[in-house]
Amino acid sequence: MNHIVFCLDNNYAALLGVAIHSILKNSRAKYCFWIMHNDLSDENQEKVKRIVDKFKSIAFFVPVDETCELTEFKKPKIWANKVCYYRMLAPIKIPQEAKKHNINVQKLLFIDCDILVCGDIAPLFDTDLQDKVLAAVASPLHEEELAHIPELGISKTHKFFYAGLMLIDCKKWQSERIYDKSVEIDMAHPEGLKWADMDILNIIFQDDYVILHPKYSIWPGLNIKPYLFEYNNFLNGYRGIYDEALVREAFYHPVVLQLAGGAKPWRECATFSVVWHWFLNSWWTPFRGEGIKYLKNKIKKK
Numbered sequence: 001m002n003h004i005v006f007c008l009d010n011n012y013a014a015l016l017g018v019a020i021h022s023i024l025k026n027s028r029a030k031y032c033f034w035i036m037h038n039d040l041s042d043e044n045q046e047k048v049k050r051i052v053d054k055f056k057s058i059a060f061f062v063p064v065d066e067t068c069e070l071t072e073f074k075k076p077k078i079w080a081n082k083v084c085y086y087r088m089l090a091p092i093k094i095p096q097e098a099k100k101h102n103i104n105v106q107k108l109l110f111i112d113c114d115i116l117v118c119g120d121i122a123p124l125f126d127t128d129l130q131d132k133v134l135a136a137v138a139s140p141l142h143e144e145e146l147a148h149i150p151e152l153g154i155s156k157t158h159k160f161f162y163a164g165l166m167l168i169d170c171k172k173w174q175s176e177r178i179y180d181k182s183v184e185i186d187m188a189h190p191e192g193l194k195w196a197d198m199d200i201l202n203i204i205f206q207d208d209y210v211i212l213h214p215k216y217s218i219w220p221g222l223n224i225k226p227y228l229f230e231y232n233n234f235l236n237g238y239r240g241i242y243d244e245a246l247v248r249e250a251f252y253h254p255v256v257l258q259l260a261g262g263a264k265p266w267r268e269c270a271t272f273s274v275v276w277h278w279f280l281n282s283w284w285t286p287f288r289g290e291g292i293k294y295l296k297n298k299i300k301k302k
Contacts, residue, residue: 001031001058002031003031003107003109004032004034005087007035007113008035008083009038009040012114013287014291015259016044017047017048017051017282017286018281018285018291019111019116019117020052020059021284022115022281023117024054024057025055026120027122028120029120029122030057032103033059034062034105035059035061036062036063038063038066038081040061045061060097064093069089070086070088073085076196077192077193077196084196085197087110088179089179090110090168092170094108095170106169106171109121109166111165112165114164114258114260114264115165115256115257115258116257116259116278116281117255118255118257119254119255121256127167129172131172132169132208133172134169134173134205135166135209135210136165136167136212137165137211137212137214137216138211138214139161139162140238152199152203154203155207158206161202162198162217162258163197165256178204182200182201214238214246214250215246215249218254234247234251235247259278265294266294270298272298275294276298278294279295
C-alpha cells in the first residue's frame with residue numbers, strides 16, 4: 001500500500017478531489033490517502049470518498065486543531081493560514097493515526113493539492129532514499145527566487161526544491177527532529193520568511209536530499225505545448241540542474257503537473273490549456289461543477 005498525504009482547508013476541496021482522481025486513474029497500485037485538514041466540510045469529504053471508493057482505495061480524514069497544534073509557528077507571510085506548515089507535522093501525526101487502524105506508515109508521499117497527474121506515480125515509492133530523510137525535485141528558478149535565495153544563507157551548491165512533492169522517511173524525520181528544527185528556523189526569523197515552509201525545508205536539507213526525476217514536478221506553463229521554442233525555454237530553466245535527456249523526458253512525458261501560483265484553474269492568468277486539462281479531469285468527479293465554472297469563465301474572458 002502506498003501512502004499519500006494531502007494538507008488543505010475547505011477552499012481546496014475541488015483541487016483535492018481532482019488530484020486524487022488523476023492519481024488513481026493513471027495507476028493500478030493501491031493507495032491510502034491521509035487528508036489533513038482544518039475545516040473540510042462533510043459534503044466535500046463525502047465527495048472525496050466517492051472518488052476513492054470507485055478505485056477501491058482508502059482515505060482517512062485527519063483534522064488538525066490549530067489551537068493546540070502548530071502553535072509554535074507564526075502565521076506565514078504570504079499565505080492566509082498555517083496549512084503550509086501541516087507538512088512539517090504530517091510525518092509525525094500520520095504514522096500515529098495509522099497505528100489506530102493497524103497500519104504501518106514508513107514512507108509518506110506529501111503532495112500539494114494543486115496538481116494534475118498524467119502518469120503512474122507508483123515508481124516514486126521505490127525510490128532509494130540513501131539514508132536521507134526525503135527526496136524531492138530540484139526546480140528551475142525564476143528571477144524572484146534567484147534574488148531571494150541568497151537571503152537564506154544556504155550553500156551555493158544546493159539545488160533548491162519546491163516543497164509541493166516530497167517522499168519522506170517518517171522515522172528519520174522524527175529521529176532527526178525536523179519539526180523542532182523547523183520551529184527553530186521560523187522563530188529565528190521574526191519578520192517571517194518569504195516562502196515559509198519551502199524556505200525552512202531548503203535551509204534544513206541544503207545539499208542533503210535525494211533528487212527526483214524532474215517529470216514528477218513540472219510547472220505546466222513550461223511544457224503545456226511542446227513546441228521547439230518552448231522546449232528551449234524549458235531546457236534553459238533546468239540547465240545546470242539535470243542532464244538534457246532527463247529534461248527532454250520530463251517535457252514530453254510529464255507525470256506530475258504542478259498548478260503553482262497563477263496556474264490554478266480559477267486564476268485569471270491561468271492559461272486556457274491548464275483550465276481545459278483541469279476541466280477534463282474534473283468531469284469524472286463530483287467536482288465537475290467547478291470545472292465547468294472555471295472553463296466558462298476562461299472562455300468568457302477570451
